[in-house]
Amino acid sequence: MKNKMIFLAAAICCIGYWSYLFLCFHNPVLTAVSVLVCLFLLWLLYLQMSRTERIVADFFEEINQNLDLLFNKSYESINNLNFLEETLMARINQKIVRIAEILAAERKKSAKEKMSLQSLISDISHQVKTPMTNLKMLHETIQHRDLPDAKRTELLKTMGSQLDKLDFLLTSMVKTSRLEAGLIQLKKEEKNLFNTLAAAVSGITVPADKKNIPIEVFCQDQCLLNHDPKWTAEALFNVMENAVKYSPQNSRIRVSVEKWEMYTKINISDQGRGIPEAHYGKIFQRFYREESSQAIEGIGIGLYLAREIIQKQNGYIMVQSVIGKGSTFSVFLPNAF
Amino acid sequence: MKILETKNVKKYYGNGDNCVKALDGVDLSVDKGELLAIVGTSGSGKSTLLHMLGGLDIPTEGSVMINGKELSKMKEEQLTIFRRRQIGFVFQNYNLVPMLNVYENIVLPLELDGNKPDRKYVHGIIDLLHLKGTETRFTNGLSGGQQQRVAIARALASKPAIILADEPTGNLDSKTSQEVLGLLKMSIKKFGQTLVMITHNNEIAQLADRIIRIEDGRICEG
Amino acid sequence: MKRREKIKNNNKRIIGHLAARSLRTSKTRNIFILLTIALSVGLLGVMTLAYSGTVVERNKEISVMQHVIYENLADPQIKALENTKKIDFLTLAKLGQGFEINGGMVRPVYYEEITEPIQTNSICEGTYPQNIHEIAVNRSFMNLMGLSASIGETVSLTFLDGESEAFVVAGFLEGGEVTKVYPVLFSKEYAEAGSQLKDIPYQALCRIQGAEKQSEQAFLETIRTIGADAGVERKNINENNNFSSSLTMSAIDVLVIAGVGVGILLVSVLVVYSVFYLSVAGRIQQYGQLRTLGATKRQIKALVNREGIILCIAGAVSGLLIAWLIAYCIKPQGWNWEHTLILSLVIFLADLITVFVSIRKPAKLAASVSAIEASGFSQYRQNGEKESKKILRKLTPLNLAVMSAMRNRKKTLLTMISLGVGGVLLLTGAAFIVSMTPEDYSRQGFYQWGEFVINYDYNATQTVENGNVGIQMNNPLNDELIASIQGINGVKDVLSFNKTQISYDYKDEINATDSLAPFTRENQENVKDALAEGSFDYDEMIAKDEILIANNTVADEIFGWKFEMGDIVTIRYFNGVEEVEKEFTIVGSMDTLSEQLILDKTSFTLLNKMILGLSIFIIGFSLINLINTLITNIVSRRQEFSMLQSIGMSNRQLMRMIQGEGLILALGNLVITLILGTGAGYLMVYLLRSVGATYMHYRFPSWYFMGYVLVTLLVPVFVSGASVRAFHKASLVDRLRKME
Structure with a gap:
């Protein structure tokens, strides 16, 4: 439309020019020559315009075709698009290829999530199996056999502890699965980290006192940080519980908070047996338990849960350890994001 | 899904008695979205391998494939454009352009491709990397950590499919290293990228999904 | 799928941005290039604009001048001319016989009161002389006569024939404050009846x-036809040479300007090239960096080109502005916007092309940097040498300098040559300046042989019977006089030139007057060299009464014909006793150089000025080149120096080393300059002499050379000192860190 207007304007100008020439100079030859020249120029203008139009139409057609590939999910063909040229089309192709990649990655991610949910379910069924079987056996024994009272009381006590274990297991499982399935949305708020830390420590004081392990906390009274207090406390509690569990009697646990440029670092150091360097990555896996720590009660879900919670807040956990001397877990929480 | 694959990559310098085998048959494949750490002592050929992966250098033998495209078959110009559009580099020595200010450095690869930088996105990265307020400063006035973060921001700004980082924390103290690494890890998760990182620090390497070790130009542990 | 037209990716924006940033960071280089470009453009501008100014000014003058004078006119011829349609305007005038009064030449003239559109000395005070006793003169004439300059004053004039007449000053003429010829304007009445003018024919x-x-x-053809139709002889047609030559642009001037212009541009190419080359070489890492980040070769090339264009535009604009100012100051009358703008545009384009040519190679070098090279680029690489001959060489700072120079043999040599070219040009320019002293120049013509010319009094030659010959009969310039002059203290030599007055008949010229001069047997070789046509034998000339014609081309111009070889000329002369008539045969003709010289004198002044300007320009250039080379050499190796310092080289040692390198370059440069520069200077003077600049004598420009030696040796010392001091603004660690 715009092109047509320009062309029309040019044509009108030409006609005006011709009449001006003819009326002012009364020279037919001059007029004829200028008419020819103008017509030639108009023709060139027309050619240029139609060329531009054709190029734009081709360009549009090509984009359309390539987007169709994306639409039809023919990733093979998308991968074969040329995006290594110094042309506009190549730049668009490059974006199309990246979109295809990201779509593929997202598909893969959701598949992976499904898988992990499945494995979580199988893990749960596996983990629940033992206490369930135990409970069933105990229940049967109590119901069908004539037992002395003392024995019965003892069995009921065992049953209670199994139920406790099952309860703990199920609570953890529910937490994990809700976290993993994305049912829990972490709510980040500008809150005092000191309070969060206090909540975590208060949960661990009883078992720590039992082993006579003092917990020293170094934290400013006012340490505002953007985080989800409830779940962060849960994560820190898990790390600390882990530390208490693997520490000998009369050792000490030290918790310190440092505010760095981008992250706030919470160090939790124990004087436990330590973790071999090769296992640094593995201890955060679900249901992973050190070969040497089978004797200690636990299911290997605490650190996993802690890492999930921290990562969901754009933070991360690292571990450093010296065998026989102790380990330091560092929780990094971002200051601003 | 493999994004990066090398087959029997060799790189020899010189010939005869003086022949130095920087890489001697490396087979490697990296999945999409993976964070791979390459560790090894200095002179083991780590940097050479990274250069090969980024198309900065051409292998004496063997092939490097990215997304199913073989780099050695590309023309010089294609390779350059490939680098510009697909790869973000984080160099050990930052490689920031001294005549440009922080913001300009960050958007340079975008501009080289003729893109108008997506201001919101770039400012997002700047916020993320705590570079707010330094945008108009020249890079030689920044601290090492800040320069490293600018280099990372630059690698992220063009949303490349792959980030290749050569000792991204090499010049940083352990505190800053941990911070920078956390950032890298988070960003690749956020932007669906693949990160291949060279380091000689095991502590740093623990954040990777996978660690490979290079010794005398060969991969010695997968 | 059909072949589609691709739309190019538009990624030029960043190039402009990078170029601007890069320009902001390399100020030294910018200054050098700006200076070079501004200098060359300024010089070109001044040269062409001043020339155009001269032309415009001349045209302005010509526009109020006559195109042609028809002389020696009788009444019917005047009538015929007045009736000629092709003549736009005609005014009559008379020019009487001049005479001397109190050492000043006085010329009786008559012209009409109103001579618009031809400019004559008009009356600025008083009135145009109306009656036979009234005259108009210059104020300075009254001074000459020792009278007060007021209207109504009576002036008594004694003419050549000894008669005295008294006149009343009716008015004063414009101008003539400084003059040797004083016109006296008479009335029409006097022109018709006055004793001095009545027998003088009119001229139109x-x-x-x-x-x-x-x-x-075509113009000459026209005026000759008009003359012929009105019955005016060819020799009486006197065209205005200024006007006729203005019709065709002087080819020689244009050629000189073009030649010098191309020379200036070539020198600028050299300097801009070397400045850019060194700047690019020093930034290889930066280009490699950009390549790594995804800049294509084309983009890098565009970047370097863009920088060049920006510098070129800035330099050219400032150069042109300066040139405008200077040209305006030189020729304010000749200022013409149209010419100025057109010439400026041409110069601008020429310089743009120059810059493009100069940065082609550096841009290519920058583009050829591969990404991986960025980190490892070192200028040492080109060298094939792998091992040193000795295990440990003496490692003093000076030895290190020598080693560094030897290790980069190619670069060292290139730098020396680049500097050498500047030096050679400088020495050539300086040779021109010292070979042409103002004294040499002002001594053109007779004065090249002496300081005083003694000849006959003009009034005497006009009044004595038989003119010149009459005086020669009783020659006051005799041997006795010559001997007594030679006796005066301080007189070295007296040279004599002889000629005699004759009249001759040839073709349509009857009884035309001219002069005859002899040449000696010893001189015949020189004469033979100047011969344009024919040949002669000295003895045969005497035996057979043969003559040579000097300035045949002048004859052609005046009469429309030439003296033909073998023709007979009848010559009459007074031999002291009686009038003799004798026939001579023409055997040759010559166009003497001195005559040519006078003809082209204006061109030569132009040429001189231009070469002088060029020489100054070249001196500036070679200095720019020298300083730039040294600074770049130091700056681009800053990191290497920091490394040396980090392992314990002291500032003093470092400075000694840098100075040593500078001195090695300087020495090589001086050798090249001395050998080639002397040769080139001599050759130039020789060539100029052969085209007529006989006033030039080659002299070795020893003062300029000494100055150059001093500068070449001192500049490295100062530059290295300043640079080393500049290094210390940054800490050693910072400098080292940038190495990676």
């Missing part, structure tokens, strides 16, 4: 219709 000053649009040839 004419402007020809449409003459400005004709070619020189």
Whole structure:
């Protein structure tokens, strides 16, 4: 439309020019020559315009075709698009290829999530199996056999502890699965980290006192940080519980908070047996338990849960350890994001 | 899904008695979205391998494939454009352009491709990397950590499919290293990228999904 | 799928941005390039604009001049001319016999009161002389006569024939404050009846219709035809040479300007090239960095080109502005916007092309940097040498300098040559300056042989019977006089030149007057060299009464014919006793150089000024080149120096080393300059002499050379000192860190 207007304007100008020439100079030859020249120029203008139009139409057609590939999910063909040229089309192709990649990655991610949910379910069924079987056996024994009272009381006590274990297991499982399935949305708020830390420590004081392990906390009274207090406390509690569990009697646990440029670092150091360097990555896996720590009660879900919670807040956990001397877990929480 | 694959990559310098085998048959494949750490002592050929992966250098033998495209078959110009559009580099020595200010450095690869930088996105990265307020400063006035973060921001700004980082924390103290690494890890998760990182620090390497070790130009542990 | 037209990716924006940033960071280089470009453009501008100013000014003058004068006119011829349609304007005038009064030449003249559009000395005070006793003169004339300059004063004039007449001053003429010839304007009445003018025929000053649009040839044709139709002889047609030559642009001037212009541009190419080359070489890492980040070769090339264009535009604009100012100051009358703008545009384009040519290679070098090279680029790489001959060489700072120079043999040599070219040009320019002293120049003509010329009094030659010969009969310039002059303290030599007055008949010229001069047997070789046509034998000339014609081309111009070889000329002369008539045969003709020289004198002044300007320009260039080379050499190796310092080299040692390198370059440069520069200077003077600049004598420009030696040796010392001091603004660690 715009092109047509320009062309029309040019044509009108030409006609005006011709009449001006003819009326002012009364020279037919001059007029004829200028008419020819103008017509030639108009023709060139027309050619240029139609060329531009054709190029734009081709360009549009090509984009359309390539987007169709994306639409039809023919990733093979998308991968074969040329995006290594110094042309506009190549730049668009490059974006199309990246979109295809990201779509593929997202598909893969959701598949992976499904898988992990499945494995979580199988893990749960596996983990629940033992206490369930135990409970069933105990229940049967109590119901069908004539037992002395003392024995019965003892069995009921065992049953209670199994139920406790099952309860703990199920609570953890529910937490994990809700976290993993994305049912829990972490709510980040500008809150005092000191309070969060206090909540975590208060949960661990009883078992720590039992082993006579003092917990020293170094934290400013006012340490505002953007985080989800409830779940962060849960994560820190898990790390600390882990530390208490693997520490000998009369050792000490030290918790310190440092505010760095981008992250706030919470160090939790124990004087436990330590973790071999090769296992640094593995201890955060679900249901992973050190070969040497089978004797200690636990299911290997605490650190996993802690890492999930921290990562969901754009933070991360690292571990450093010296065998026989102790380990330091560092929780990094971002200051601003 | 493999994004990066090398087959029997060799790189020899010189010939005869003086022949130095920087890489001697490396087979490697990296999945999409993976964070791979390459560790090894200095002179083991780590940097050479990274250069090969980024198309900065051409292998004496063997092939490097990215997304199913073989780099050695590309023309010089294609390779350059490939680098510009697909790869973000984080160099050990930052490689920031001294005549440009922080913001300009960050958007340079975008501009080289003729893109108008997506201001919101770039400012997002700047916020993320705590570079707010330094945008108009020249890079030689920044601290090492800040320069490293600018280099990372630059690698992220063009949303490349792959980030290749050569000792991204090499010049940083352990505190800053941990911070920078956390950032890298988070960003690749956020932007669906693949990160291949060279380091000689095991502590740093623990954040990777996978660690490979290079010794005398060969991969010695997968 | 059909072949589609691809739309190019538009990623030029960043190039402009990078170029601007890069320009902001390399100020030294910018200054050098700006200076070079501004200098070359300024010089070109001044040269062409001043020339155009001269032309415009001349045209302005010509536009109020006559195109042609028809001389020696009788009444019927005047009538005929007045009736000629092609003559736009005609005014009559008379020019009487001049005479001397109190050492000043006085010329009786008559012209009409109103001579618009031809400019004559008009009356600025008083009135045009009306009656036979009234005259108008210059104020300075009254001074000459020792009278007060007021209207109504009576002046008594004694003419050549000894008669005295008294006149009343009716008015004063414009101008003539400083003059040797004093015109005296008489009334029309006097012109018709006065003793001095009545026998003098009228001449007609004419402007020809449409003459400005004709070619020189067509113009001459026209005025000759008009003359012939009115019955005016060819020799009486006196065209205005200024006007006729203005019809065709002087080819030689244009050639000189073009030649010098191309020379300036070539030198600029050299300097801009070397400045850019060194700057690019020093930034290889930066280009490699950009390549790594995804800049294509084309983008890098565009970046370097863009920088060049920006510098070129900035330099050219400032150069042109300066040139405008200077040209305006030189020729304020000749200022013409149209010419100025067109010439400026041409110069601008020429310089743009120059810059493009100069940065082609550096841009290519920058583009050829591969990404991986960025980190490892070192200028040492080109060298094939792998091992040193000795395990440990002496490692003093000076030895290190020598080693560094030897290790980069190619670069060292290139730098020396680049500097050498500047030096050679400088020495050539300096040779021109010292070979042409103002004294040499002002001594052109007779004065090249002496300081005083003694000749006959003009009034005497006009009044004595038989003119010149009459005096020669009783020659006051005799051997006795010559001997007594030679006796004066301080007189070295007296040279004598002889000629005699004759009249001759040849073709349509009857009884035309001219002069005859002899040449000696010893001189015949020189004469033979100047011979343009024919040949002669000295003895045969005496035996057979043969003569040579000097300045045949002048004859052609005046009469429309040439003296032909083998023709007979009848010559009459007074031999002291009686009038003799004798026939001579023409055997040769010559166009003497000195005559040519006078003809082209204006061109030569132009040429001189230009070469002088060029020489100054080249001196500036070679200095820019020298300083730039040294600074770049130091700056680009800053990191290497920091490394040396980090392992314990002291500032003093470092400075000694840098100075040593500078001195090695300087020495090589001086050797090249001395050998080639002397040769080139000599050759140039020789060539100029052969085209007529006989006033030039080659002299070795020893003072300039000494100055150059001093500068070449001192500049490295100062530059290295300043640079080393500049290094210390940054800490050693910072400098080292940038190495990676």
